[in-house]
Amino acid sequence: xxxxxxxxxxxxxxxxxxxxxxxxxxxxxxxxxxxxxxxxxxxxxxxxxxxxxxxxxxxxxxxxxxxxxxxxxxxxxxxxxxxxxxxxxxxxxxxxxxxxxxxxxxxxxxxxxxxxxxxxxxxxxxxxxxxxxxxxxxxxxxxxxxxxxxxxxxxxxxxxxxxxxxxxxxxxxxxxxxxxxxxxxxxxxxxxxxxxxxxxxx
Amino acid sequence: xxxxxxxxxxxxxxxxxxxxxxxxxxxxxxxxxxxxxxxxxxxxxxxxxxxxxxxxxxxxxxxxxxxxxxxxxxxxxxxxxxxxxxxxxxxxxxxxxxxxxxxxxxxxxxxxxxxxxxxxxxxxxxxxxxxxxxxxxxxxxxxxxxxxxxxxxxxxxxxxxxxxxxxxxxxxxxxxxxxxxxxxxxxxxxxxxxxxxxxxxxxxxxxxxxxxxxxxxxxxxxxxxxx
Numbered sequence: 001x002x003x004x005x006x007x008x009x010x011x012x013x014x015x016x017x018x019x020x021x022x023x024x025x026x027x028x029x030x031x032x033x034x035x036x037x038x039x040x041x042x043x044x045x046x047x048x049x050x051x052x053x054x055x056x057x058x059x060x061x062x063x064x065x066x067x068x069x070x071x072x073x074x075x076x077x078x079x080x081x082x083x084x085x086x087x088x089x090x091x092x093x094x095x096x097x098x099x100x101x102x103x104x105x106x107x108x109x110x111x112x113x114x115x116x117x118x119x120x121x122x123x124x125x126x127x128x129x130x131x132x133x134x135x136x137x138x139x140x141x142x143x144x145x146x147x148x149x150x151x152x153x154x155x156x157x158x159x160x161x162x163x164x165x166x167x168x169x170x171x172x173x174x175x176x177x178x179x180x181x182x183x184x185x186x187x188x189x190x191x192x193x194x195x196x197x198x199x200x201x202x
Numbered sequence: 203x204x205x206x207x208x209x210x211x212x213x214x215x216x217x218x219x220x221x222x223x224x225x226x227x228x229x230x231x232x233x234x235x236x237x238x239x240x241x242x243x244x245x246x247x248x249x250x251x252x253x254x255x256x257x258x259x260x261x262x263x264x265x266x267x268x269x270x271x272x273x274x275x276x277x278x279x280x281x282x283x284x285x286x287x288x289x290x291x292x293x294x295x296x297x298x299x300x301x302x303x304x305x306x307x308x309x310x311x312x313x314x315x316x317x318x319x320x321x322x323x324x325x326x327x328x329x330x331x332x333x334x335x336x337x338x339x340x341x342x343x344x345x346x347x348x349x350x351x352x353x354x355x356x357x358x359x360x361x362x363x364x365x366x367x368x369x370x371x372x373x374x375x376x377x378x379x380x381x382x383x384x385x386x387x388x389x390x391x392x393x394x395x396x397x398x399x400x401x402x403x404x405x406x407x408x409x410x411x412x413x414x415x416x417x418x419x420x421x422x423x424x425x426x427x428x429x
Binding site: 031 | 264265266267269270273274277278280281284285288289291292293295299363386389390
């Protein structure tokens, strides 16, 4: 009964809210503290796995997660992971992004020292499920069409989807999405060509 | 008491189903049900949060004054969801990659605050836990059914990528209808609303028929000779 009376008192409300907020913050701080390490490890493993997916096995003998370089691209720094074999840079892995149909499409691509694409994977996108999400390798092998392509092969004017006179397939009902991916990969190759000496030299 | 629990379970699963009767949680229900697997995953994650939040709210129901209960519950649910989100990211990372996007969405699921307000704040801990579980499973069932139907009509598959969620031993669930490209409309939001409309109509029709049958039975009991 006594609690009922105290509960209606005006001073009780802010104290209660304060205590709840404090307890919630403490719980969050504890959870963040005990999961932080595991989350960081899981994310590093994710990054390693996705890097390994675009790089052919056995190409690198270094820990390319540590061998990084940051180069500005359109004002934003791009982290470049360098895969070396016996000290020489064999390939560079970096992220590119392009606006798709419904937001940014984040793409990870590997380029060898001569400027050929080794592999392209879409990391994150918000394209229409069932239509634009065929850019995920899990759903469709489409993205593998980029393997081995370079700035000269196909010719620059053929770097587009078939609808635009290019060599890459579009999907039924989705042209904007593959068009964005093609543009992003082409941009990545241009970026690599521009900074090639910087990337392979250091 | 057992009868009481039975009615709580029946309410959650069918009579007061979160999606089909209360029409709550439309945002996750529409966004997530593009495939059966997504619906199932979202439903299970929501169920877990719903059970814990119901239990916690029921535990503190005498301490919290009615004037500030809403902010208290909101803080509680948001904290809970964030902790679940971090814990899954840390220890169930593969599952998190599939469901990660949906976990944060659970905070804005009005069904959770709704159950705290409508049930847990007035009932004991055990009853609240049962209510959370029943409501959650009802929600899971509704989302899975909607997801499966939309997936089947829209893409011609069933439980695509189920092995990502449940483990490789469940790969047998994945089915594909050969030679059917799918009606894209069903994957898009308008298709979801259309399907929900049909499902609601179907549920009403079933309930009508059950009512009519009960009425006939009732009359039969009153005047046995008429039969």
